[in-house]
Amino acid sequence: xxxxxxxxxxxxxxxxxxxxxxxxxxxxxxxxxxxxxxxxxxxxxxxxxxxxxxxxxxxxxxxxxxxxxxxxxxxxxxxxxxxxxxxxxxxxxxxxxxxxxxxxxxxxxxxxxxxxxxxxxxxxxxxxxxxxxxxxxxxxxxxxxxxxxxxxxxxxxxxxxxxxxxxxxxxxxxxxxxxxxxxxxxxxxxxxxxxxxxxxxxxxxxxxxxxxxxxxxxxxxxxxxxxxxxxxxxxxxxxxxxxxxxxxxxxxxxxxxxxxxxxxxxxxxxxxxxxxxxxxxxxxxxxxxxxxxxxxxxxxxxxxxxxxxxxxxxxxxxxxxxxxxxxxxxxxxxxxxxxxxxxxxxxxxxxxxxxxxxxxxxxxxxxxxxxxxxxxxxxxxxxxxxxxxxxxxxxxxxxxxxxxxxxxxxxxxxxxxxxxxxxxxxxxxxxxxxxxxxxxxxxxxxxxxxxxxxxxxxxxxxxxxxxxxxxxxxxxxxxxxxxxxxxxxxxxxxxxxxxxxxxxxxxxxxxxxxxxxxxxxxxxxxxxxxxxxxxxxxxxxxxxxxxxxxxxxxxxxxxxxxxxxxxxxxxxxxxxxxxxxxxxxxxxxxxxxxxxxxxxxxxxxxxxxxxxxxx
Amino acid sequence: xxxxxxxxxxxxxxxxxxxxxxxxxxxxxxxxxxxxxxxxxxxxx
Numbered sequence: 001x002x003x004x005x006x007x008x009x010x011x012x013x014x015x016x017x018x019x020x021x022x023x024x025x026x027x028x029x030x031x032x033x034x035x036x037x038x039x040x041x042x043x044x045x046x047x048x049x050x051x052x053x054x055x056x057x058x059x060x061x062x063x064x065x066x067x068x069x070x071x072x073x074x075x076x077x078x079x080x081x082x083x084x085x086x087x088x089x090x091x092x093x094x095x096x097x098x099x100x101x102x103x104x105x106x107x108x109x110x111x112x113x114x115x116x117x118x119x120x121x122x123x124x125x126x127x128x129x130x131x132x133x134x135x136x137x138x139x140x141x142x143x144x145x146x147x148x149x150x151x152x153x154x155x156x157x158x159x160x161x162x163x164x165x166x167x168x169x170x171x172x173x174x175x176x177x178x179x180x181x182x183x184x185x186x187x188x189x190x191x192x193x194x195x196x197x198x199x200x201x202x203x204x205x206x207x208x209x210x211x212x213x214x215x216x217x218x219x220x221x222x223x224x225x226x227x228x229x230x231x232x233x234x235x236x237x238x239x240x241x242x243x244x245x246x247x248x249x250x251x252x253x254x255x256x257x258x259x260x261x262x263x264x265x266x267x268x269x270x271x272x273x274x275x276x277x278x279x280x281x282x283x284x285x286x287x288x289x290x291x292x293x294x295x296x297x298x299x300x301x302x303x304x305x306x307x308x309x310x311x312x313x314x315x316x317x318x319x320x321x322x323x324x325x326x327x328x329x330x331x332x333x334x335x336x337x338x339x340x341x342x343x344x345x346x347x348x349x350x351x352x353x354x355x356x357x358x359x360x361x362x363x364x365x366x367x368x369x370x371x372x373x374x375x376x377x378x379x380x381x382x383x384x385x386x387x388x389x390x391x392x393x394x395x396x397x398x399x400x401x402x403x404x405x406x407x408x409x410x411x412x413x414x415x416x417x418x419x420x421x422x423x424x425x426x427x428x429x430x431x432x433x434x435x436x437x438x439x440x441x442x443x444x445x446x447x448x449x450x451x452x453x454x455x456x457x458x459x460x461x462x463x464x465x466x467x468x469x470x471x472x473x474x475x476x477x478x479x480x481x482x483x484x485x486x487x488x489x490x491x492x493x494x495x496x497x498x499x500x501x502x503x504x505x506x507x508x509x510x511x512x513x514x515x516x517x518x519x520x521x522x523x524x525x526x527x528x529x530x531x532x533x534x535x536x537x538x539x540x541x542x543x544x545x546x547x548x549x550x551x552x553x554x555x556x557x558x559x560x561x562x563x564x565x566x567x568x569x570x571x572x573x574x575x576x577x578x579x580x581x582x583x584x585x586x587x588x589x590x591x592x593x594x595x596x597x598x599x600x601x602x603x604x605x606x607x608x609x610x611x612x613x614x615x
Numbered sequence: 616x617x618x619x620x621x622x623x624x625x626x627x628x629x630x631x632x633x634x635x636x637x638x639x640x641x642x643x644x645x646x647x648x649x650x651x652x653x654x655x656x657x658x659x660x
Contacts, residue, residue, distance in 0.1 A: 215646075387649075390642025394635050401631045454624055457632060464639050471643055474650055 002172045003121040003487065009171035010178040012075065013163070014186075017046025019081035020074075024049070030251045035092050037193040037239070039085070041255060043186055044236050047229075048262035048307070051159035054166065055265075055310055058146030063165065071166060101462055105205035108469050109212045115473075115480035116184070119222035120177040121487035125501040129224035130527035134176050137165045138530055148318050148335065150537055150546040155315040155324045157308070159265035160226040173531070176224035184221040187232035187438060188212050194239040195442045198408065199449050206391075207445030209469055211438060215387040218475040220431060226267050227431050233263035234273055234435035238415060241280055242408045250296040253281075257300030264308025268323065269432050272422040274304055276415055276436075325543065337543050339550035347542060347550050347583055388430075388437060390468045395444035402450035409446060412439035503528050506571055506605040510534045513600075518566055520547065522584065523573030523605075537567070541577065541584035549581065555590040559610075568610050570596060575604035 021042030025032075032038035057067045098106065124130055132153035140146050148154050160183075167175035188211050195204040211217070220227050237259035244252035260277050263270035281297045316322040321333040328340040338344035396416075399409050419436020451461040482500075485491035497504040503525050510519055511532035519536045521529060529536040541549040547565065552558040562570065570588075577585035588608075592598065596608035624632070 387646070390639050390646065394638035394642065398631045398634065401627050451632070451635075454628060456624070457628075460632070461635065464636055468639050468643060471646055478650075478654075 001489070002174055006121070006167075006171045006175035006178045009167055009175050010182050013050070013167065013179070014043055014047070014182050015082050015085070016075050016078045017050055018043040019046065019078045019085050020049060021046030022085060023078075023081050028251070030255070033197065033243075034193065035088060036189070036196070039089070040186055040190045040193055041236060041240075042085075044190075044232055044259065044262070047163060048159065048233075048258070048265075050166075051162040051262070051265065052307070052310065054162040055146070055159065058140060058162070058165070059310075059314060061145035063141055063144045063146070063169075068166075068169065099202065101202050101466075102205045104466060105202075105209045105469075108209050108473060111473055112213050112217070112476045113181075113185070115476035116181055116218065116221040117178075118480040118487045119483050120181045121174060122222075122483035123486065123493050123497055124173055124177060124224055124527070125497065125504075126223035126225070127525065129176065130503070130525040133161055133224045133226065134164060134168065134173050135525075135527040135530060136161055137168045137176075138173075138527065141165060141169055150335075150539075150544055152325055152336075152540060152543045155319055157226075157265050157267050157270065157311045159262060159311065160229040160267075164224065173224075177222055180224055180228055181221055183228035183232050184212075184217060187228055187235050190232060190235040190239060191438060191441055194235070194242070194439070195445055198406070198442065199446050203445035203449035206448050206465060207441045210389060210391050210441040210444050213469050213472045213476070214389045215472060215475050216389075216431060216434060218472075218479060220434075222479065227434055230263050230267040230269055230273075231435045231438055233259045233266065233270070235438045237263065237273060237277065238412070238439045241277065242411060245280075245284060245407065245411075248290075250299075253296050253300045254303060257303040258307060261304035261307025263435070264304060265311050267432075268326065269419075269423065269435055270308060271323075272419060273435065274301075274308075275422070276418060277301070277304065279418075280411070335545055337541075337545055337548050337550055339542060339548075344548070344550040347581070388434070389472055391465060392437065392440055392444055394468075395447040396440050398447045399443055402447060402453075406446070408439075409443045412443050416440045497528070501528065502575070502603055503573075503605065506600075506602040506607065507532050507534060509600060509602060510536070510569070510571065510607065514569055517568040519569040519571055520562060520565075520567040521571045521573070522547075522588065523571070523576050536571070541581035549584040549587065552587065555587050556595070558587050559591055559595040562610060569599075570608045570610060572606045572608065573604060574606060 018039055019042075021044065022038065024045060025038070025042060032041065057063060124134055132151060136149070136151070136154055136158075139149055146158075163179055164176040167179060188208050191211050192204055192208045195207045199207075237256045240252045240256035240259060243249070244256060256277060260270065260273045263273050278301060281300070285293055285297065312322040315324045319325075319334045319336070321328060321331040321336075323331075324333060325336045325340060327333075328336045329342045333341060339347050396413065399405055399413065416437040416439070420433050423432045423436070448461065448465065451457045480487075483496075486493065486496035498508075503523070507528035510529060511534040515534065517535070519529070519534060520539055521536050522539045522541065524538065524540060526536050526538045537546060538544075539547045539549075547558070547561055549558065552561070572585075572588055574585065577588070588596065592608070595611055597611055598606060599609050600607040
């Protein structure tokens with residue numbers, strides 16, 4: 001039942017967004033090549049407008065019945081538009097006729113998407129979702145407004161988190177994951193809409209299958225994250241930019257600007273998209289003599305900045321740094337660890353090179369494509385889940401063999417290479433590079449189709465593609481299989497969380513046994529503590545200043561700080577600390593029995609009581 | 616554009632086919648190893 005409510009809530013939100021976006025585009029007299037592309041651009045624009053409205057409500061203290069009523073009124077007003085949209089989709093839909101290859105691709109995509117949906121229906125346990133994407137809405141909804149909390153991620157780009165607020169208020173904590181799944185579909189539909197006019201139907205199906213069946217899609221599509229919103233905006237920005245390049249109509253440039261603006265408000269990687277858009281525009285201006293393009297370009301870039309700016313301005317006002325916590329050593333920044341500002345010695349993170357070198361051998365495909373953290377920390381064992389799949393690397397480079405190369409394919413490859421080069425040096429997480437290489441799936445489709453110029457190759461190439469994609473279904477099915485009991489209601493949420501979530505058992509213990517005490521959680525994920533109404537503050541030893549671990553060389557200084565803040569209990573995630581902040585692990589270890597008294601343990605989590613004094 | 620009547624593929628197209636099959640094959644092997652490693656790691660925990 002919670003799953004059905006979540007799906008219904010997301011469906012209503014996306015349909016209403018598409019109706020709103022379509023109304024805005026029609027008011028602006030923008031025209032689209034097909035209903036397909038009109039719907040994906042409209043949905044993305046509408047969801048973007050919703051996020052900005054919820055952001056404004058949040059900073060003005062409006063998470064209350066009044067704004068909920070206003071939201072419902074807006075939904076009511078959009079009913080006629082949504083009805084017309086549904087009617088238009090029904091009218092344009094014709095029973096599809098598939099060739100065998102297309103039917104197989106469709107079957108693969110249905111299996112993958114079905115598996116992601118089942119996975120998304122399980123209660124949230126993923127790292128980033130429970131660190132902030134659903135934790136922040138929980139806090140802000142209970143407090144009635146959007147404010148800084150002792151969490152690195154309560155500042156910065158937050159538009160995708162904004163959409164989780166009404167979903168968690170009206171539905172439940174499953175809905176944000178379903179929304180992320182919807183973003184993945186929007187991104188795939190945008191890729192298909194882009195590809196339709198540029199290659200044959202089979203190649204479009206292959207391009208879409210390459211995207212939907214990425215092992216990354218299996219890992220990320222079912223979680224409440226911000227990766228697919230930014231990927232969808234990036235794909236749509238690329239689509240609009242290419243249309244502008246091709247036909248020169250200014251509406252496409254403005255749409256590209258708007259999409260980049262929303263991406264700026266979703267994730268910092270949006271900044272790289274802005275740079276790429278500016279570079280693309282500059283390239284066009286250099287190659288074209290049309291003077292009016294300058295004005296259009298300036299408007300598009302200003303539009304992007306204006307749409308994304310609220311998040312950056314809020315961060316600047318609260319922390320002094322518009323890109324908090326990045327560049328804290330250059331820009332005077334509040335609420336960030338002294339180790340980040342240079343006021344305390346930098347803390348070295350333990351290196352695990354022998355094991356990591358083994359991983360490097362095991363996962364060269366992933367590391368070739370996704371720049372794991374080899375530069376500073378050595379690669380991590382994320383392996384299979386962070387691969388974009390085999391066909392991109394196998395097909396995309398071959399574009400140089402099959403001339404003529406269309407301009408859009410050159411742009412897609414350049415965007416991917418430039419995006420990865422921007423992402424890799426600062427925060428080389430593979431998923432941060434996703435937005436930049438989605439258009440390359442279309443390039444892969446094009447190359448695949450060009451193999452068909454030689455009939456003798458048709459079967460071989462199609463068979464290899466099918467085998468690779470079939471193998472890539474394994475993680476989708478595997479993840480769904482581990483969650484099917486709870487997703488279908490056979491297993492209870494409580495049982496599932498006790499078994500699968502490393503934080504939940506301790507959260508339940510704390511909520512049950514020390515409910516009125518103030519607890520410091522030295523780890524990262526506090527969602528389940530808050531969900532069970534335990535008064536808990538999160539400490540991230542290398543990032544935040546609430547309890548700024550790098551400042552303390554003497555354990556007693558740390559204990560003094562914990563006491564002065566009024567914490568009576570401390571929960572320590574030993575697993576996280578030993579891997580990510582061993583110095584903090586050692587500091588707390590020295591206090592064990594000398595100011596902190598162990599009272600309980602659940603797996604890798606230890607609960608300490610703060611002793612009143614040392615005597 | 617159709618060159619279906621060619622009995623021999625142009626050299627660059629043969630090379631492209633070899634590249635495609637080798638990369639896809641290498642991916643499949645590594646992907647299989649990755650999955651086995653991943654499953655083992657999950658069970659170990």
